[in-house]
Amino acid sequence: MRSTAWEPVAVLLAVVVGGVLLLHGVGVAVRAVREPLTTGPFSGGFEPREHPVSRFHVRWYPVTMVFLAFDMEMLFMYPWTKVVPEVGTSAVVEMFLFLGILLAGVGYAWREGAFRWT
Amino acid sequence: MAETAPLWAAVVLPVALVLVAWAAASVDARSAGLGRAVLRLLVQQRRLTRAADVLLVRVGTTLLPVAAVLAAVVLPLGFRSVSDLPDGIVWFNAMEALAWAAVWLTGWGPNSALSLIGGYRFLAQGLAYELPHMLAITTAALGAESLRVGALVDAQAGLWFAVWMPVAFGVYLLSALAMAFWGPFDQPVGTDVAGGAASELAGVDRLLFLGGRWLLFVVAAAFSVPLFLGGGQGPFLPAWAWTVLKTAAVLGLLMWARRRVPTVRMERYVELAWVVLTPLAVAQALVVAVVVLGR
Amino acid sequence: MDLRNRLGRVALDRPAVLLVTAAGATRERLAVEAELARRRWPRASGPAAADLVAFAGAPAPAGDDDWAERLWNGVPAPKARVRVRDPEHAAHALEHGRMALLVGAGTQGRQEQREPAGHERHDADGEHPPQHDGHTASGRSEHDGHTTSGPSEHDGHGHDAHQDHGGSHAGTDQGHHGHGGSHPGTDHDHHGHHMGGAILGLPMAERADDRDGLRLDRLHVPLGPALPDWPAGLVVRTELQGDVVQRASVEALVPPRSSRPAFWSEPWLRSAAGAPVTVDEAARRRCAAHLDSVGRFLAVAGWRDPAAVARRARDQVLGGASVADLRSGLRTLTRRVRRSWTLRWLTSGVGVLSSTQAQRYGVTGPALLADGDAYDRLLVWLEEIDRAVDACDDRSPLASHALNGPRGRIAPEAPASRTLVDVLPVLLEGTEFACARLVVASLDPDLDELAPQHARGGHAHG
Structure with a gap:
């Protein structure tokens, strides 16, 4: 069962990647001009003074931290869904206590203005 | 009840998805000229921006349609999916999260300020929508006590999850729009940044990226059917017809919503997502957990 | 083949x-x-x-x-x-x-x-x-x-x-764009592969102080004039850190001289020059000018459906549709825009311009009346649209004193749009990119007004 369940996924991956390559192939065959056009970046006509690739000012950085905490928690939540009836009340109490603590963290981050950046 | 389709379905699935996406895009544009638009991109010259990281752009534009179609592996038509993976929900979530990488790579690669802004906008968007989204789909999984999509559909033989988990359903629809950066959540490719992450793409690269976005939109919308709307369950009609009907209804609803709402900026939405949607989604999960304990 | x-x-x-x-x-x-x-x-x-x-x-x-x-x-x-x-x-x-x-x-x-x-x-x-x-x-x-x-x-x-x-082709193109990339005022390092830190003639971004007290990479990115839904001829030279506009300066690319009066303020300019102008002509022009601005603002806000409606209505107004035809359509549009709480949620608090600050810059017209943010300015446009429709069949002559065009007081030597352009850098400072676009769209300066006139009187237009 295990291996056969993943077989179609592999086939599908091959089909889609093949389709993407085919599309590129069709493009090569029918495009008007084969040589690629090299040009500057567009921001309305004029060009920037530096290469735009830079250390981008990510002002939502605190949000990423809060997100990471929750994302880790989600790793536990997926398997948890399967054992709730077996383990019983304690599973639910523990999980939502955990979530409650995280939500308290969200409340604190909110009060500190982590979710606003303009 | 759920069964795995024959292997040739893996070839049919991408074609079917492209057809649905094509139909949806035609309805949305209210024109039948989509084929012409696709052809226009096919005959277009390749376009590279100065000092661009072409490899990253290629990876990004390829990843988007590939991730969208791979996510659809667990999507049942009626009661049959290409492969009903034992952890189908997690698989869908993992594939859909690849869009983060795809959009960011496509935005970073061309070495252009506007496309860079577009790429980073999607990361901020991801931080806003992903958590309520994951809570919504685990809530559905909790209701069925399984991570297998087939089991979810079976569990809704009596009552659809959408009926007794309306908050999770609503949150899921919002996140479906956001993950496909479509409609009110199109800021990463918004017109204010001249197309954002897609602003420097031409030719086949552009076709793959924007087409992949439509595929992702269709897959995300269609996945709400087995998650919350009972999949192929329904009277009179065959199961596959119910799936098609429900999917069309969800797509129609989302396309209608797009006309009603302007683009949502993340610096406003993040607050709503974390302070309102996340606690609501947790409360919904708690209600479902209590119901599951009681049965 | x-x-x-x-x-x-x-x-x-x-x-x-x-x-x-x-x-x-x-x-x-x-x-x-x-x-x-x-x-x-x-x-x-x-x-x-x-x-x-x-x-x-x-x-x-x-x-x-x-x-x-x-x-x-x-x-x-x-x-x-x-x-x-x-x-x-x-x-x-x-x-x-x-x-x-x-x-x-x-x-x-x-x-x-x-x-x-x-x-x-x-x-x-x-x-x-x-x-x-x-x-x-x-x-x-x-x-x-x-x-x-x-x-x-x-x-x-x-x-x-x-x-x-x-x-x-690729080779020639490279050289061409190397040239294109250099700005007037910066050194022309056409083939700057040898220059320290420069790649293909362009340096990498360097760090500078930001508004939150950090030192981060700063890009000099000129925006416009060919951005979609952007005032014609406007160039905003920004210093970007991430997607925050750290500083902005404005440049107007206007023709050295224009033989025609600015389209949107034409009736008032003609009236000021002594030509007979009727109220309905001015009302139609104001209505269409605001519909144009509203369409642009909604497009920048990402609300394409009503933006298209506003532009269609604009063409109908200019095309001479009857007041009865216009009224119902325009009422539907203005009501729909006013009722959208999402639009209010997304545009309020953006680009606040108090009336005292506006007066300091000599701003007149809707931006002064609004005395507030981008959303308030939108509301003033909608109000003036509703009012102008009613005057679209008034054939009486336009009073030639106190002339107020769609963007403010009509004064050929000091056009209202000049003041809007002047106030832009202040409002743009510290805004996030999407907000900066909204600020520009909510002021919507008409750079046609800035072109020096050399011929007297206008000529026929469509």
């Missing part, structure tokens, strides 16, 4: 159009927009997505920086460009562009076929001597370039030229 040509023809039958409007060419822009809507041709938001570049008016270069040419060079083949110098020629010019694309598609890959294509073009020009004359008279037109320097500069068939250059 034949299949390739045929595919090209089918694909390019409805080209995606990038519309680039020069300051002073509002009449041409409106004509082209109406024609594009009629033909249902898609609009491109940048050069990468465009097949056909339509220049409305003659783009004014900034110093020795020919941005229009660079923009054109960034469009992938197959491509064509047209210039619309007269509103009446919009339909013809677009059709011409389409034909150039189709002819190009038919001949691509066969170099010997290029000559006939050229003839076709000349013939087409010959059919319309007035337009052709207009082009050659202007001195900077591409028709000149194309007739003097031969087929390789052929504007309608950019990809033919590319075809000719073949393999050497």
Whole structure:
């Protein structure tokens, strides 16, 4: 069962990647001009003074931290869904206590203005 | 009840998805000229921006349609999916999260300020929508006590999850729009940044990226059917017809919503997502957990 | 090969159009927009997505920086460009562009076929001597370039030229853009591979203080004038850190002189010059001007559906539709926009301009009346639209004192849009990119007003 369940996924991956390559192939065959056009970046006509690739000012950085905490928690939540009836009340109490603590963290981050950046 | 389709379905699935996406895009544009638009991109010259990281752009534009179609592996038509993976929900979530990488790579690669802004906008968007989204789909999984999509559909033989988990359903629809950066959540490719992450793409690269976005939109919308709307369950009609009907209804609803709402900026939405949607989604999960304990 | 040509023809039958409007060419822009809507041709938001570049008016270069040419060079083949110098020629010019694309598609890959294509073009020009004359008279037109320097500069068939250059194309392009990338005022390091830290003639970003007290990479990015839904001729030179506008300075690319009065303030300008103007003419113009601004604002806010409705209504108002026809449609639109709580949620608090601050800059008109943020300015527009509709059949003469145009007090030597442009840098400082776009759209300066006038009185317009 295990291996056969993943077989179609592999086939599908091959089909889609093949389709993407085919599309590129069709493009090569029918495009008007084969040589690629090299040009500057567009921001309305004029060009920037530096290469735009830079250390981008990510002002939502605190949000990423809060997100990471929750994302880790989600790793536990997926398997948890399967054992709730077996383990019983304690599973639910523990999980939502955990979530409650995280939500308290969200409340604190909110009060500190982590979710606003303009 | 759920069964795995024959292997040739893996070839049919991408074609079917492209057809649905094509139909949806035609309805949305209210024109039948989509084929012409696709052809226009096919005959277009390749376009590279100065000092661009072409490899990253290629990876990004390829990843988007590939991730969208791979996510659809667990999507049942009626009661049959290409492969009903034992952890189908997690698989869908993992594939859909690849869009983060795809959009960011496509935005970073061309070495252009506007496309860079577009790429980073999607990361901020991801931080806003992903958590309520994951809570919504685990809530559905909790209701069925399984991570297998087939089991979810079976569990809704009596009552659809959408009926007794309306908050999770609503949150899921919002996140479906956001993950496909479509409609009110199109800021990463918004017109204010001249197309954002897609602003420097031409030719086949552009076709793959924007087409992949439509595929992702269709897959995300269609996945709400087995998650919350009972999949192929329904009277009179065959199961596959119910799936098609429900999917069309969800797509129609989302396309209608797009006309009603302007683009949502993340610096406003993040607050709503974390302070309102996340606690609501947790409360919904708690209600479902209590119901599951009681049965 | 034949299949390739045929595919090209089918694909390019409805080209995606990038519309680039020069300051002073509002009449041409409106004509082209109406024609594009009629033909249902898609609009491109940048050069990468465009097949056909339509220049409305003659783009004014900034110093020795020919941005229009660079923009054109960034469009992938197959491509064509047209210039619309007269509103009446919009339909013809677009059709011409389409034909150039189709002819190009038919001949691509066969170099010997290029000559006939050229003839076709000349013939087409010959059919319309007035337009052709207009082009050659202007001195900077591409028709000149194309007739003097031969087929390789052929504007309608950019990809033919590319075809000719073949393999050497990439190399020449590189040098070309190296030049294009250097700005007036910065050093011209054309082939700066040897320069310290410079890659392909451009340095990497350097760090600078930001508004939150950090030191982060800072980019100098000029925005406009060809951004979608952006005031024609406006260039905002920004210092960006991430997507925050750290500092901004504004530049107006206006033609050295204009023979026509600014379109949106024309009735009041004529009235000020002593010509008889009726109330309904002024009311229609104000209504249409605000609808144009509302359409642009909603488009920037990402609400395409009502934006399209506003633009359609604008064309109806200018087209002389009866007040009864206009009223119901406009009421529906203004009510719909006012009722949207999401729009209010997303645009309030953006670009706050108090009335005292506005007065300090000499701002008059809606921006002063609003006494608040972008959303308040939108509400003032909607209110004035509703009021102007009622006056659209009032044939009494316009009082020639206290003239207030759509953007403020009418004063030919100190136009209202000048004050709006002046106040922009202050409002843009510290805003996030999307907010900066909203601020610009909510003020919507009309740079037509900034072009120095040299002829007395206006001439007939469409």
